[in-house]
Amino acid sequence: MLKVDHVDKSYNNNGFFKSSSRKILEDVSFECSQGECLGIIGESGSGKSTLGRLLIGIERPERGSIMINGESIFKRKNRKSKISVVFQDYRSSINPFFTVEDAILEPLRAINIEENLAVIIDKLLIQVGLSPSYKHKYPHELSGGEAQRVCIARAISTEPSYILFDEAISSLDVSIQLQILDLLKELKNSYKMGYIFITHDIQAATYICDRLLIFKDGRVQETIPTKDLHLVESPYAKKLLKNLILF
Amino acid sequence: MRLIRNLVRDKLGITSLLFLVLVMLMGVFAPIIAPHDPLAINMPLRYASPSWEHLLGNDHLGRDVLSRILYGIRASVLWIFLALIISVCIGTVMGFIAGYYRGIVDSIIMRICDVMLSFPVYVITIAIVGILGVGLENILFAFVLMKWAWFARIIRTSVLQYIEMEYVKYARTIGLSHRSIILRHILPLTFSDIAVVASSSMSSMILQISGLSFLGLGIKAPNAEWGMMLSEAREVMFTRPELMIAPGVAIISVVIGFNFLSDSLQVALNPELRQPSKIIE
Ligand SMILES: Nc1ncnc2c1ncn2[C@@H]1O[C@H](COP(=O)(O)OP(=O)(O)OP(=O)(O)O)[C@@H](O)[C@H]1O
Numbered sequence: 001m002l003k004v005d006h007v008d009k010s011y012n013n014n015g016f017f018k019s020s021s022r023k024i025l026e027d028v029s030f031e032c033s034q035g036e037c038l039g040i041i042g043e044s045g046s047g048k049s050t051l052g053r054l055l056i057g058i059e060r061p062e063r064g065s066i067m068i069n070g071e072s073i074f075k076r077k078n079r080k081s082k083i084s085v086v087f088q089d090y091r092s093s094i095n096p097f098f099t100v101e102d103a104i105l106e107p108l109r110a111i112n113i114e115e116n117l118a119v120i121i122d123k124l125l126i127q128v129g130l131s132p133s134y135k136h137k138y139p140h141e142l143s144g145g146e147a148q149r150v151c152i153a154r155a156i157s158t159e160p161s162y163i164l165f166d167e168a169i170s171s172l173d174v175s176i177q178l179q180i181l182d183l184l185k186e187l188k189n190s191y192k193m194g195y196i197f198i199t200h201d202i203q204a205a206t207y208i209c210d211r212l213l214i215f216k217d218g219r220v221q222e223t224i225p226t227k228d229l230h231l232v233e234s235p236y237a238k239k240l241l242k243n244l245i246l247f
Numbered sequence: 248m249r250l251i252r253n254l255v256r257d258k259l260g261i262t263s264l265l266f267l268v269l270v271m272l273m274g275v276f277a278p279i280i281a282p283h284d285p286l287a288i289n290m291p292l293r294y295a296s297p298s299w300e301h302l303l304g305n306d307h308l309g310r311d312v313l314s315r316i317l318y319g320i321r322a323s324v325l326w327i328f329l330a331l332i333i334s335v336c337i338g339t340v341m342g343f344i345a346g347y348y349r350g351i352v353d354s355i356i357m358r359i360c361d362v363m364l365s366f367p368v369y370v371i372t373i374a375i376v377g378i379l380g381v382g383l384e385n386i387l388f389a390f391v392l393m394k395w396a397w398f399a400r401i402i403r404t405s406v407l408q409y410i411e412m413e414y415v416k417y418a419r420t421i422g423l424s425h426r427s428i429i430l431r432h433i434l435p436l437t438f439s440d441i442a443v444v445a446s447s448s449m450s451s452m453i454l455q456i457s458g459l460s461f462l463g464l465g466i467k468a469p470n471a472e473w474g475m476m477l478s479e480a481r482e483v484m485f486t487r488p489e490l491m492i493a494p495g496v497a498i499i500s501v502v503i504g505f506n507f508l509s510d511s512l513q514v515a516l517n518p519e520l521r522q523p524s525k526i527i528e
């Protein structure tokens with residue numbers, strides 16, 4: 001379904017006199033099939049968020065292609081209702097001028113669906129564990145966990161092919177992290193959506209992902225099914241795993 | 248509509264708004280409501296005190312002060328407002344282009360702004376008046392020329408700030424068009440910045456125009472303008488200080504009105520600053 005093919009990305013450090021360019025991603029290739037949950041794990045600064053921005057089509061790579069069902073995701077039309085995203089910073093994830101209802105309606109309005117929108121919103125809110133009375137709240141009136149649930153409701157509203165989570169639970173406290181992970185697992189079973197789960201928390205990743213992609217310095221080190229995690233080969237992955245066992 | 252509802256809740260804000268609208272309407276309909284011809288000289292009534300016939304008295308040429316104040320709204324408020332709207336529009340468009348599309352366009356627009364902003368407004372205004380001649384329209388032209396760059400800069404900065412927000416990234420991810428992203432996610436937020444900057448610079452422009460008219464660079468002699476009326480009253484400041492009161496109060500109250508309005512707009516536009524009224528009751 002999602003196919004990332006030999007992707008390179010670099011950023012220019014724009015100096016006034018000379019501009020140098022630094023390679024952030026190098027020759028990244030992987031695939032993610034329908035309904036699969038793929039974890040991308042790597043240390044800070046390894047380029048995970050950069051890869052994430054490419055996967056949601058808002059930035060373009062210098063080289064290589066990213067296709068969804070054989071179509072490039074860099075065309076706006078191909079992304080519509082197929083890709084969605086939940087970010088880490090729940091405070092700026094919802095337009096402060098929008099109510100919860102406006103926010104969830106946004107992707108639904110973009111694809112002109114016929115059904116009764118009010119009913120859909122109530123259903124979505126209940127599904128993510130919020131009461132429908134939250135509809136009229138503004139984002140600043142929500143707690144972090146609630147805002148993140150609203151973002152999840154917004155992301156699943158159009159039943160996209162995959163949702164990208166960029167550190168989506170990292171800024172929440174541990175008990176809420178677990179609640180949200182369980183919620184995501186449950187939603188995955190009922191909607192058959194693919195997840196791409198970017199995180200540096202290997203524990204959370206092993207909890208929810210079917211397959212892990214170990215990422216270091218802009219390169220894919222190795223991909224491995226979660227159940228075979230103990231069989232990793234690359235030294236970096238081994239180190240990660242050792243830390244996991246220590247805790 | 249939400250904006251109006253929120254503004255109504257704020258007593259000071261709605262009062263300022265109504266006051267300013269009323270002032271502007273009085274300026275537009277000055278010929279109908281003014282009791283006298285603002286230019287009619289009536290020497291026997293020189294420095295006359297207020298009477299029923301002339302509610303605010305008469306000036307050094309016996310002209311009716313109230314009528315001159317009413318006609319003065321046109322130069323002192325309405326034309327300035329128009330100049331402000333024009334420069335805000337130019338600034339907004341330029342700022343949006345620079346901030347949204349970045350790259351080379353951004354650099355070009357910003358360098359032009361830097362050039363415009365490196366001249367002091369007063370110096371340029373006086374230079375333009377020197378070239379084009381004395382007159383309100385030339386001062387306003389100079390203002391538009393100078394101020395748009397300032398607005399463009401502020402609006403670019405606020406566009407740059409909002410474009411980095413995750414909800415803009417989300418909107419791009421789900422494939423919304425640039426147009427709807429600008430209209431729904433960026434303009435409403437920058438609008439509060441625009442409104443606040445515009446209303447506060449309205450006050451400074453009124454004061455600057457009054458100042459320039461006071462110096463005799465603004466509107467041409469017999470026509471009424473508040474700054475000019477102050478300047479005329481200055482000559483008899485010690486013998487007839489009351490002549491300064493009417494134009495002075497007019498300028499101050501309009502400026503204060505715009506300042507209050509800008510504060511209230513800021514609150515009314517931003518859901519986070521709004522008081523949840525339920526809790527207070
Ligand atoms: N817009 C940009 N312009 C220039 N450099 C950038 C830009 N975005 C990211 N970088 C650089 O790319 C590198 C990777 O950043 P990225 O945000 O992808 O890391 P990350 O893996 O998500 O880290 P973290 O776990 O801390 O979120 C960093 O060194 C950063 O400085």
Ligand SMILES: [Mg+2]
Pocket residue numbers: 048049050167
């Ligand atoms: Mg990151």
